[in-house]
Amino acid sequence: MTPTIATALVLALTLAHHASLASAAGHRVIIVGAGMSGISAGKRLSEAGITDLLILEATDHVGGRMRKRNFGGVNVEMGANWVEGVNGGKMNPIWPLVNSTLKLRNFRSDFDGLAENVYKERGGVYDRAYVQKRLHRSNEVEEGGAKLSAKLRPSGQDDMSILTMQRLNNHLPNGPASPVDMILDYFKHDYEFAEPPRVTSLQNVVPLATFRDYVYFVADRRGYEAIVHHLAGQYLEADKSGNIVVREISHSGSGVAVKTEDDKVYKADYVMVSTSVGVLQSDLIQFKPRLPAWKILSIYQFDMAVYTKIFVKFPRKFWPEGKGREFFLYASSRRGYYGVWRRQRSPGDRHRRGVEADRAAARQPDQGGDRGVLGEDVPDATDILVPRWWSDRFYRGTFSNWPIGVNRYEYDQLRAPVGRVYFSGEHTSEHYNGYVHGAYLSGIDSADILIKCAHKRMCKHHIPGKFE
Template sequence: MIPSTATIALVLAVLSLAQYAFLATAAGPRVIIVGAGMSGISAGKRLSEAGITDLLILEATDHVGGRMHKQNFAGINVEVGANWVEGVNGGKMNPIWPIVNSTLKLRNFRSDFDYLAQNVYKENGGLYDQDYVQKRLDQADKAEESGKKLSGTLPASGSNDMSILAMQRLYDHQPNGPEMPVDMALDYYKFDYELAEPPRVSSMQNCVPLPTFSDFGDDTYFVADQRGYESVVYHLAGQYLKTDKSGKIVDPRLKLNKVVREISYSPNGVTVKTEDNSVYQADYVMVSASLGVLQSDLIQFKPQLPAWKVVAIYKFDMAVYTKIFVKFPKKFWPEGKGREFFLYASSRRGYYVVWQEFEKQYPDANVLLVTVTDEESRRIEQQSDNQTKAEIMEVLRKMFPGKDVPDATDILVPRWWSDRFYKGTFSNWPIGVSRYEYDQLRAPVGRVYFTGEHTSEHYNGYVHGAYLAGIDSAEILINCAQKKMCKYHVQGKYD
């Protein structure tokens, strides 16, 4: 039967209405999000909640999660990036904690550092006297407490800020900071182990005290779940991206292995080009690439970002924090209550200082974790894993001279600094950077918006900081796209 002209017209009208209805439901601006780490996924979720659902997420790697990433090592999944929920059991609720502990029920363990004084090893073996170490630790804590009080009296502009080292000179009366091996080890544990950079670099006003612990509590919980800490990011993504029955994201709005190389922007929109020569257009772009990537030449902006933006990007530090996992055929280190963390007091500051054993987290795995940062991280990334293994074996045999210390059978050395998609692990506030530069770092440039842990006003460097930054940056975009409130106010440096 041949349809009549009237029937054809009716069908076309219905199709037209259907198409109009589809466009109505997809109404709103098109937004490209660069990066599917915590901030990018968090920003996408907030945009979706506000009705901005025409999204495209371009991720350079083959997975979601960014610097929250598990890797199989010695038969277990370990976290090569973020590992702790930091800031728990305080006055405010850390937004990551209920997702980890209640919603997903990821295996986690409170990290107990209270016994550290009994676990500090001399450079050539044997333990320091516990009371002696505790006195040195108390002295360092006292100087830090004085620094906290001083921080509270300084103007918010940062005009009177000083380095943590200057604070130590002021209250500890050590002109060069801690110099004895035991003091250097304790100093490294207190600051470098948290900030990934030494006290001579880090801002006292922004780091003493750390808002993460002042706001959310002093407790930290180590996530040791075979599903991976990245499950939190997948959980958030699954609230607005389509998934299959297994939880795998199958939404076409997420594209993996898409390396963004160029972002062109004008008053009319943005164009994003990827390494495979794909071209995508949108009304806005949200860049959640790491600070290290922004400081590199991976992504070219056309036109170039204004000078004030470039200067702000380069003023902040992209620190390097390297967690080295080492597998042994048997255990030779102490176990039991209070033995999880131990320090090596080398005369060379930062040389394989902080160690962790996994009696509770990974029973019978025979794995140790040693953390290095900053220049040691960069040095180690440039040498072979065999060389790193040899250095670690030398240190362990010095620490335990009376033990049968077997050769390590495997080693995992993450290389965040060398990875062009990250160029480091997390940002740090150096001396001389204030809220003014932070506002500039977070500020949009035309239709280009920025997010990431480095744009978190109080919690840079942390998972919850990345999560909250995604929400905050999305709100800035929503205000412009939906409310036409596009002017972003940067308060004067000395206001």
């Protein structure tokens, strides 16, 4: 039988030549979560000869926060959507999979026309030269922030918020007060990190390692999740066993036991936990014995942000089209109030069929409340889709945000194993947390740590001190 994942909305996954869910002796490794990091870790383990794997997934699909949904006759991405850092000094490893291997339909996101697409609260567009001047000043401050960031000690003890850096550069010393300054500040920071400048670390996001060059938007009927399916299909097959929700992980020097919501117990030598840090901060999974204090502290050092894309369908087009018209900014007197809009490109159709509003808040918009964004001649929306990431117990947010004062030491602690319990996920990626390639690389890194223990008996994981 050829290993495949194409037919699966996953439930439990096993290696094709180890098709039973659990043997009397248990498995070599159990992986909790079939998102990008879990699937990536499993692939790395199987390549290293650790082939007796069991992957337990709580939802009804492979891909985790990479998930498509049909809306208005178009597949839209509920979560991850972009491939960042393409053609940079260090190539994003996801890009060859998207562009060459799977040939997923994509296009470069065009931010060049931003200054001429900033809409006033009472209708009309702001003067391009005025917006460009404010944008240029914001870019200057960011460049100054990058120079300051390079001088900070690696320990994180000198770290500061982006907001503090702005004040040091005398940028908006009393805060962004004008609608234009507020939306530009929101677009440059909240839109990227799902958190405002006052809680986002300067040292770890300026300069941002991910954005070395271009950013490409994936818009394929197969969905961005097709990458995870492709990776899984190289070593897994689906087992039609139903959704499996892990509620308890017992661990000792001799092995692990994973108990699920339906009271089944799966045993293994090791377990790899690839849930989000938001789930680790919740009470969904209990560890027995309790995780040590250093691990608990590392888990709660990090924030789980909420980045919500609101999809709105209209009966007709009313927005301008053409080059430089991909993004629109709404300069409200309320900072971040439905501020960033983009036209949704339909797979297989060169026209746009709807407007997608990216908003870092999970609340239902008023169907008539968007009339101020692009003028008064706006028809009522015929459909609205608002993902609810925070209330979903299997995610508890969209991606992690790197707080102020946290450095490599805390990330090493977050990733470090506790006995036979290993951890993976985008939140354990030192340079690319919050991104698809961060999840992919973290799966490889965490698998390598486990492989050293399983194959070479190098099980003591050393964490350099914070000030080393």
